[in-house]
Amino acid sequence: MTTGSSGEAPRIQRLKANSVGLTGVVFMAVATAAPITAMTGNLPIAVGFGNGTGAPAGYLFATVVLTVFAVGYVAMAKRITAAGAFYGYISHGLGRIAGMASGLLAVLAYIVFEASIVGVFSYFAKTTVHDQLGVDLPWIVYAAGMLAVTAVLAHFDINLTAKALGVMLVAEVAVLFAVATAVLIAGGGPDGIPVEPVNPANAFTGTSAGLGLFFAFWSWVGFESTAMYGEESRDPKRVIPKATLVSVVGVGLFYIYVSWMTIAGNGLAASVELSASTSPLDLFFAPTRSFIGAWAVDAFQWLLLTGSFACGMAFHQCAARYLYAIGREGFLHPALGRTHARHGSPYVASVAQTAIATALVAGFWLTGQDPYLHLYTLLAILGTMAILIVQTLCSFAVIGYFRANHPEDRHWFRTFTAPLLGGIGMTAVVVLLVLNMETAAGAAADSLFFTLIPWIVGAVFLGGLALGLWLKAKAPARYEIIGRIVLEDSAERADDDTASPSAAVNV
Numbered sequence: 001m002t003t004g005s006s007g008e009a010p011r012i013q014r015l016k017a018n019s020v021g022l023t024g025v026v027f028m029a030v031a032t033a034a035p036i037t038a039m040t041g042n043l044p045i046a047v048g049f050g051n052g053t054g055a056p057a058g059y060l061f062a063t064v065v066l067t068v069f070a071v072g073y074v075a076m077a078k079r080i081t082a083a084g085a086f087y088g089y090i091s092h093g094l095g096r097i098a099g100m101a102s103g104l105l106a107v108l109a110y111i112v113f114e115a116s117i118v119g120v121f122s123y124f125a126k127t128t129v130h131d132q133l134g135v136d137l138p139w140i141v142y143a144a145g146m147l148a149v150t151a152v153l154a155h156f157d158i159n160l161t162a163k164a165l166g167v168m169l170v171a172e173v174a175v176l177f178a179v180a181t182a183v184l185i186a187g188g189g190p191d192g193i194p195v196e197p198v199n200p201a202n203a204f205t206g207t208s209a210g211l212g213l214f215f216a217f218w219s220w221v222g223f224e225s226t227a228m229y230g231e232e233s234r235d236p237k238r239v240i241p242k243a244t245l246v247s248v249v250g251v252g253l254f255y256i257y258v259s260w261m262t263i264a265g266n267g268l269a270a271s272v273e274l275s276a277s278t279s280p281l282d283l284f285f286a287p288t289r290s291f292i293g294a295w296a297v298d299a300f301q302w303l304l305l306t307g308s309f310a311c312g313m314a315f316h317q318c319a320a321r322y323l324y325a326i327g328r329e330g331f332l333h334p335a336l337g338r339t340h341a342r343h344g345s346p347y348v349a350s351v352a353q354t355a356i357a358t359a360l361v362a363g364f365w366l367t368g369q370d371p372y373l374h375l376y377t378l379l380a381i382l383g384t385m386a387i388l389i390v391q392t393l394c395s396f397a398v399i400g401y402f403r404a405n406h407p408e409d410r411h412w413f414r415t416f417t418a419p420l421l422g423g424i425g426m427t428a429v430v431v432l433l434v435l436n437m438e439t440a441a442g443a444a445a446d447s448l449f450f451t452l453i454p455w456i457v458g459a460v461f462l463g464g465l466a467l468g469l470w471l472k473a474k475a476p477a478r479y480e481i482i483g484r485i486v487l488e489d490s491a492e493r494a495d496d497d498t499a500s501p502s503a504a505v506n507v
Contacts, residue, residue: 022239022242022243022246023166024163024166025226025239025240025243026226026243026246026247026250027166027169029222029223029224029225029226029243029244029247029314030169030223030247030250030251031168031169031222031310031311031313031314032113032221032222032223032225032311032314032315032318033219033220033221033222033223033247033251033311034117034172034222034307034308034310034311035169035172035173035176035251035254035255035258035307036172036173036175036176036303036304036307036308037117037120037304037307037308037311038218038219038220038255039176039219039255039258039259039262039284040281040284040304041120042215042216042218042219043055043215043259043262043275043283044274044275044280044281044283045211045215045275045280045440046058046211046212046215046216046275047212047263047271047272047275047283048272048274048275048276048277048280049207049208049211049212049275049276049439050206050207050208050209050210050211050212050213050214050215051202051203051204051205051206051207051208051209051211051212051213052202052205052206052207052212052272053194053196053197053202053206053263053268053271053272054196054197054199054202054203054204054205054206054209054212055197055212055216055259055263056197056198056255056256056259056260056263057197057198057199057200057201057202057203058203058209058212058213058215058216059216059219059252059255059256059259060198060200060203060252060256061200061203061213061216062213062216062217062219062220062252063248063249063252063253063255063256065217065422065425065426065429066217066220066223066248066252066422067245067248067249067252068418068421068422068425069391069395069418069419069422069423069425069426070244070245070248070422071413071414071418071419071422072394072395072398072399072414072415072418072419072422073089073224073244073394073395073398073419073422074240074241074244074245075398075402075414075415075419076089076092076093076394076397076398076401077226077236077237077240077241077244078237078240078241079401079406079409080092085106085224085225085322086102086103086106086224086390086391086393086394087099087102087103087106087322087325087326087483088325088483089394089397089398089401090102090103090390090393090394090397090483091103091482091483092397092401092405092483093394093396093397093398093399093400093401094393094396094397094400096468096472096479096480096482096483097465097468097469097472097482098393098397098465098468099468099482099483100331100464100465100467100468100471100482100483101460101461101462101463101464101465101468102389102390102393102394102461102464103322103325103326103464103483104326104460104461104463104464104467105386105387105389105390105457105460105461105464106322106386106387106390107319107322107323107326108382108383108386108456108457108460109382109383109384109386109387109390110315110318110319110322110383110387111319111323111353111356111357112360112379112382112383112386113221113222113315113318113319113379113380113383114150114312114315114316114319114353114357115356115357115360115361115375115379116375116376116377116378116379116380116383117308117311117312117315117376118143118146118147118312118357118361118371118375119143119361119364119371119372119374119375119376119379120308120371120372120376121142121143121146121305121308121309121312122139122140122142122143122146122371122375123139123370123371123372123376124301124304124305124308125139125142125305126138126139126142126371127301128301128302128304128305129142131301132298132301132302139365139371140361140362140365143361143365143371146309146312147354147357147358147361149309150309150312150313150316150354151316151350151351151354153313154313154316154317154320154345154347154350154353154354155345155347155350156345164310164313168306168307168309168310169307169310171303171306171307172303172306172307172310173254175288175296175299175300175303176254176258177254177257177258178292178296179258179261179262179265179284179287179288179291179292179296179300180257180258180260180261180262181261182287182291182292183261183262183264183265183287183291184261184264186291188261188264188265189264189265189266189267189270189287189290190267190270191264191267191268192264193264194263194264194268196268197259197260197263197264197268198256198260208436208439210432210435210436211432211436211439211440213429213432214429214432214433214436214440215440216255217388217429217432218380218384219251219255220248220251220252221383221384221387222311222314222315222318223244223247223248223251224244224387224391224394225314225317225318226240226243226244226247261287262283262284262287265286265287265290265291266283266286266287270286271283274286284300285297285300288300316350316353316354316357319349319353319357320346320349320350320352320353321346321349323336323346323349323352323353324336324339324346324348324349327348327349329478329481329482329483330478330481331467331478331482335348336348336349336352360375360379361375373442373443373444374444374447374449377440377441377442377444378441378444378447378449378450378453381433381437381440381441381450381453382453382456382457384433385430385433385434385437385453385454385457386457386460388426388429388430388433389430389457389461391426392423392426392427392430395419395420395422395423395426396419396420396423398415398419399415399416399419399420402415402416434454437450437453438450468482
């Protein structure tokens, strides 16, 4: 793939335009954050071992930091529409070499996230089916089923996935909201509705405030995926910024409300005790049983399955689009850049992602690893470390992009102060992860894979830098298009797509 001296765009295959609107993009992004999985998986750790009953204040702090980050992020989204999101943004803002390194890190993150979520889904499925139906099957059976269904759905138009995710997302949000609201209406538990959990100062208290804050930020991983669907959305320059802000702020307010009411329903002391017990899910099951009924606990367990499935499917779509974005520029393998003739989906990249995720899951299974303690935890930490580094670089890329390319649009807050503060905040989150990584890993911290996590992240990033430098020296034509295939989008798309813009190299 080359571009001539005239600047003519190369012929490439595009994702199907007009496949999804604002609601669909929000569903895709929020599904990656997986509210029910984030709450049930992260809140007990934050309350039991992190900032204690100040965990809701930790979510408040994270909401503010991520909203500031999103200001700069959406400023880029209004200018650049590309399936590669971070890959394209950083290439334009910090240069092609940094863009290639960041792109490979993002690919690593989203690839392992799907396999990680397959692990937690399999764990929930095995325990729920055994407890409620009396059927005991190996966890790998559920893992294989999830991988297969995800692969089938991802083959078709993204709108199909968005609809499926919408149903599952509404269900999981509804049960969490219902429990929280029941607690609020009843006036709380033994301590009433205490205000201490949402006092901002309490975000930095407890056994380990750093651990609590890290798990708060971890609960948002995936919200940035909105930008990946720009090429497939309607009027992306408007839809993607709105979807990003709705996802960040909406998810943040929801987390604060649910975590606050959950603690209120149990009482301050009991919340810490339940979270640190051998049955941390009782932090949610106890108020659900008390304020709604035993039947709601059964429903809650099934929604843990659908919520984690939705999360894994959304991450699959993210990974496929990153592989597609890099593949269509001729890197990794050009076949990854093909789109389905009828559905407009990145079907080759999707098959590749399924193969990789299957290999990862099979590797953990064949070595006798636990789907939750090892597969989920270790790959989630690996992916989170990678994506947080990329988010940090993206913040600084916003400043570089507008300074060099669009000085007329520079703004003291949107394109400088907000991304600067966001970058500093994200750097702090990376430090929190490094300092608390062993605690976050729990029993899996003794494994060889855990030891290799920072080395894997470092090797991929340095490998990307080396590839960028090599292309600059040995293949300048290919170097010029790193992260430069973006969507020319000068007008809103027509509903019938007859006036839809085309993807082109933008240098």
